Amino acid sequence: MMTHYKYIEELLKRFFDGNTSNKEERELYIFFSGKDVPEHLKSYIPVFDFFETGMDKEFNTCRENNPKVKKLTPNYKKWITLTGIAASVLLLVAVFNKVIKNDGTFNPYEGSYIIRNGEKIADIELIRPELEATIAKVFKQQEKLNKILANVNPTDEFDRIKQEIENQYCELVNSFPDEITRKKVSEILNVECY
Amino acid sequence: MKLRNVLFITIILIVGCLSNDLMAQDALKAMIKKCESLDNVEMSVVRKKNKETLKVEQSITTITINVSNKALIDEFIAACEKDEPSAYEVIYSKKKGKVIPQFFRFKNVNFSFSYNNNNFNFTLDNGKYKTKKEETLNITMIEN
Incomplete structure (x- = not known):
């Protein structure tokens, strides 16, 4: 004991x-x-x-x-799960659209239309000849405008060729021994050589 | 403080330049948009898509206005005058003693104006087609 x-x-x-x-x-x-x-x-x-x-x-x-306080589970886990599900659904929809819509038929004029007498015509097959005629007409118009612009803004290539021709003319002018002949040749060729 | 002011002014200038480009051809574009809802104007919109990217690489809008529609033509000329300062290439031509715009080029869009007096207007009258030669103003907007 x-x-x-x-x-x-x-x-x-x-x-x-x-x-x-x-x-x-x-x-x-x-x-x-x-x-x-x-x-x-x-x-x-x-x-x-x-x-x-x-x-x-x-x-x-x-x-x-103090009544028992309910233990809070982190909400961010719930949000991450929901975001993941939403992203997966969006990805599936995007893939689905691309696969289903890309059925091999490509129309280069999709979205084109004509408005005549207030009426819109969007049937591509119906207006295709007119669309192609418009493109051809616009192409010719642009060519014409480019020619006008080329005259106003000579390209570097144009300037180079012009300069080369002038240089050749000046060589010819300077090949003459006397000054009077050189002056006459310059006047004929319309160049100024120094 | 100085750096913050410099950054603020730089941002304002950049935004200003960008918005200037964006608003450059607003008046002319607004006129094109207006023509969509007019009855006496013919309009065609051609969208050319790239086969690889499936994106629209060029959009061509042509509008045909009868020269008798002087009010609309004057509105177009006024729009040209408003947008002219933002254009970097401008061509004017003289027709019947009047100076009219021929070509305006902006950053990603250009407008050309041409008169065409070989337009034939076919109308049905008592079961027979009647043709009427009329002069038209063709306006083309090309967006890249």
Whole structure:
């Protein structure tokens, strides 16, 4: 019995140091809840009674005063899932459109139309000859305009050729020994050579 | 503070340049749009698509106006005068003593004006076709 009390005292010491296992604590609770507690250890009975039942009471009181707060799950996981589903659906729709719509028939004039007497005609096969005639007419018009613009804005190639011709003329002019002949040749060729 | 001011002014200038390009041919484009709803104007819109990219690479809009429709022609000339400062190539020609626009080139679009006096207007009258030669103004807008 004495050894048992010594064991209990040892356990008590370790209990208050926080070094007891659950099993050892359970032993202490059973001991102090029994009737054979020695006098010198009876002061510890209320302590183990508190630990056994008081903590539960306190916890329940606390729970009554503060209702349990629902644990929030991170919303971002939900949003990531929803975004992934939306992206997959969009990708499927895009692939579907490309595969189904790209059935091999390509119409280069798709979207073209004619308005005549206030009426819009969009049947490509019906107006195709007229569209092609318009393109041909516009092409000729653009050629004509490009010629006009070329006269106003000579290209670099044009300037280069012109300069080369003038250089050849000047070589010819300078090949004459006397100044009077050189002047006459310059007037005929309409160049100024220095 | 100085850097912020410099950046702010740079952004304003860039936006200004871009918006200038965007608004460059607004008056003429507005006239083209207006012609879509007019009864006495013939219009054709040709969209040329690229076979590889399936994107519209060129859009050609032609409008044919009878020269008798002087009000509409004057509106077009007024629109040309309004957009002229933004055009980088302009050609005017003289016809019947009047100076009229012939060609306007902007950044991605150009407009050309030509008179055509070989238009035949076919109308059905009492079961017979009657032809009437009329002079028309053809306006072409090419967008790239």
